[in-house]
Amino acid sequence: MTILVAGVLLWSIVHLMKSVTPGVRASIQGAIGEGPHKGLAALLLLASVGLMIYGWRTTPAxxxxxxxxxxxxxxxxxxxxxxxxxxxxxxxxxxxxxxxxxxxxxxxxxxxxxxxxxxxxxxxxxxxxxxxxxxxxxxxxxxxxxxxxxxxxxxxxxxxxxxxxxxxxxxxxxxxxxxxxxxxxxxxx
Structure with missing residues (x-):
């Protein structure tokens, strides 16, 4: 269950940064650049999907x-x-x-x-x-x-x-x- 929760949280945090914490997002983007920031966000979202799928399949219902x-x-x-x-x-x-x-x-x-x-x-x-x-x-x-x-x-x-x-x-x-x-x-x- 922990992996499933982690996947949902990671997905939510990455997506909500733009609308909830735009300053934090802007400072990360300023520090590493727009391209690397987009790449990092994409990797984190892919990881979150992987965590959700693995967490779903390994958590007993x-x-x-x-x-x-x-x-x-x-x-x-x-x-x-x-x-x-x-x-x-x-x-x-x-x-x-x-x-x-x-x-x-x-x-x-x-x-x-x-x-x-x-x-x-x-x-x-x-x-x-x-x-x-x-x-x-x-x-x-x-x-x-x-x-x-x-x-x-x-x-x-x-x-x-x-x-x-x-x-x-x-x-x-x-x-x-x-x-x-x-x-x-x-x-x-």
Missing amino acids: EFVYDPPVWGRHLNMTLMFIAIYLIGVAQGKSRVRQWIRHPMLTGVLIWSAGHLLANGDNRSLVLFGGLGLWALISIITVSRNEGAWVKPADVATPGREVLSVAIAALLYTVLLFAHPWIAGVPVLAG
Whole structure:
């Protein structure tokens, strides 16, 4: 469990430095340079993902709470929405007219869905921890950016359809790859 917690904490700290401690981030960047700083951040994030995967796979699942019987099915629907939001965060989309931080909102939905489907200790740490990180990020980034200025450009209808199609493809791939990624089959029983 310690390794899983360390992975979630490392991920959160590296990401939150920009919005929570910009002075510390700037001093590190000033001391080592912008390129090395980005490289260091990327290495730390890769290490955090490795720690989370290893920590997840080596922590025995222990019952913490009883998820609702409909939680698994709702989670499968929420995952499509989360994948879509994470994908459209990188470009033009009509969604960006309604949601200020689609990627972080997608992570929050991913987290909530998994907490509805799973009631074990490692799910609580991983999904609860990353959901908390996403929520804190939404608040701190919004505070630092000030008033929300909605993007003037939106995607064409064709681009929106393409985004949905790509999200559906990624959803399908992740559905079948889930046993190899997380060690847990989605489509079992």
